[in-house]
Every structure is written in C-alpha cells, then in structure tokens.
Amino acid sequence: MSHAFPPAPIPSVPIVGRAERFPVHRIYCVGRNYEEHAKEMGFTGREPPFFFMKPADAVVAVEPGQTGELPYPSLTANLHHEIELVVAIGQGGKNIKAADALRHIYGYAVGLDMTRRDLQNDMKKQGRPWCIGKGFDASAPIGPITPAAQAGDVARAAIWLQVNGTDRQRSTVAQLIWNIAETIEHLSAAWELQPGDLIYTGTPEGVGAVVRGDLLEGGVDGLGTLRLRVV
Template structure:
C-alpha cells in the first residue's frame, strides 16, 4: 500500500523486563476521580464518572532510570501537573463488568496528565469542549509499563509527586472514587476498548503550576518513578 506521505511511526511505551514495546491505541482520562481533588476543583460527592481523550502523540514515553523532557506549551500561563496511575489494556472488550475488568489489563504505569489550566477553565466558563486544555502535544508523559504479574498491590499503592524535591501530591490509589474495575466498566459501556488503550485513572489533590526548569518526579508504589524536566 502506498501513501501520499510517510505515516507517523507507532507510538509505544517500554515494558519492564521485555524487549517488546506496548503500542498505544487510544489515551482515555478519567476526570475528578479522587474526592479531595474534586473538592479543590470546586466539586463534591461521587458524581458519575466522565472521560476525555488525548491523542496518542500526546504520549511522552520515558525509559526506566531516564529523565524525560517536555516543552512548556504555548498559550498558557498556568501549566499544571497531575500525577496518575495508568492502566494499560491488553485485551479489548465492550460492556466489561467490573468483576471481570482485571482480566483485560496488561499492566500499569506512572503517568502525568499535564494541563493548560487557564485554557481549560476558560472553556468551562463558556460551556465549550476543553480539548485545548488537555489534548495537546507532550501532555501525557508515561514511564515503563509493569506487567500485572509484577506490579504488586496496585489498588492499594501510594501515589505521589514531587516538584524540585518538594512534595506536591501524595495519596493512595485506594482513594479513587471510581476504582479500576468500575472505571473500566463505565468506559467500556461507551467505547469498545482495544489492546493498546491507556487509561489515566485520575489525580489526587495538590495539583499546581510548574514553570520552565522544574523537575517533576512521581511514583505509584511498585511501579518505579517517572522523572520529567520542563524544558
């Protein structure tokens, strides 16, 4: 088959202990999925889960032990970090029940949902989609994917982020409003999940701005650390 120009290479993420890489299909994100973060964003209670997407080329895959780099994006003066557990789907499906969800998971990783908060807030005020605040280049850094068998007790893992060595976010995955299984159940009712899908499961409280030169180090217990420099 010929194309009018060369297709972009497949976006992929390294896998712990394997030479093969995880090819990315779609990037789903869960909004306001920790209670304290929901409160700091002006919301309370267990609202129905909602989702937004990022393009695959938002992914910045960082090798274990390396420091990744992202550019400070255009148009914003309020560039926020959001540390997240990322769920990597290995077996697709539709209308997956929460009790069966873990059969569809290939592994887990540490990710960052980087956000142009001022642009997102402007779109919210106008009742317009806020893709411009979330779905831009380099907005989804991610560390290596750890296969399920090696990941440990992820549903009860500590999750944290430091900026320049100072704590910004610190919580536990057990505090998710909609847990991993429930999230997959709701998500798969709306979309056909596919192998290669990544689910950014939500961020705890403590989101705040970063500037050029900042170094972000985040982790989810048992999954190593993700280090990113804002260039």
C-alpha cells in the first residue's frame, strides 16, 4: 500500500521495566467521576457515566524520571489541571461485563486531563460540543505505564497533584463514582475497546489554573510520579 504522504508516527507511552512501548489507539475520558469534583463543578449525585475523547496524538509521554514540557495552548487564559488514574487496555472487547473487566487491562499510569476551562464553559453555555476545551494539542500528558501485575492495589491508591510544591488535588481512587470495572463495562457498551486504548478515569476535587513556568507534580501510589513544566 502506498500513501499520498508519509503517515504520522503512532503515539506511544513508555512501559516501566520494558524496552517496548505502548502504542496508543484512542483516548477516552470519563467526566465528573469523583463526587467532590462533581460538586465543585455544580453537580451532585451518581449520574450515569459520560465520556469524551481526545486525539491519540494529544499524548505528552514523559519518560521515567524526566520532567516533561507542557506547552501552554492557544486561545485560552484559563488552563486547568486535572490529575487522573489512566487505565491502559491490552485486550479489546465489546459489551465487557464488570466482572470480566480487569483481565482486559494491560496496566496503569498517571495522567493529566488538561482543560481550556474558559473555552469549555463558553461551549457549555451555547449548548455546543466542548472538544475545543478538552481535545487540543498536548492535552493528555501521561507518565510511564506500570503493568497491572506490578501496580499494587490501584483501586484504593492515593491520587494527588502539587503545583510548585503546594497541594492542589488529593484523594483516593476509592472515591471514584464509577469504579474501573464499571467504567469499562459502560464504555465498552458504546465503543468496541481495542488494545492501545487509554481511559482517563476522572479527577478529584481541587482543579485549578496553571500558568507558564509552573511545575506540576502528581502521582498515584504504586505508579510513580508525573512531572511537567508549563512552557
């Protein structure tokens, strides 16, 4: 097969302890999946889960032990951080039951769902899609993927983010409204999951703005730390 021009390289993420990399297929994100974050965004209760997507090449893959660079995006004056547990899918499937979901997981990582909050809010007010607020270039930073067998008790792990050494977000994965297995069940009813898919599972309370020069450092216990400088 020939192409009109050379295809873009496949986005990929490093894997802890391995030379090979995790090729990214799609990025799914779960909205308002921690109760306290839902409240700070003006919502309450256990609403049905909903999803949005980011382009695969929105990934900013930070190598182990490194500090990545996060370019401040255009068109916004209110760039927000959202620290998240990321689930990496290794075995695809459709209509996956929650009881079977964990065997579809390759591993886990620490990620950031960066958000142009002002643009997102404008689109919400107009009743329009808010892809421009969520799916922009470099909007999905991620650290190395830890294989599931090495990740420990992810479902109860602490999750946290500091900006310039000061706490912004701190919670536990146990506070998810829809847990990892339930999220996979709902997501796979709408899309056939594929190896290489990443699921950003939601963010706890404490989201806020960052500016150029800020150092973001966040983690999920057992999965290491993600460090980024906004440039």
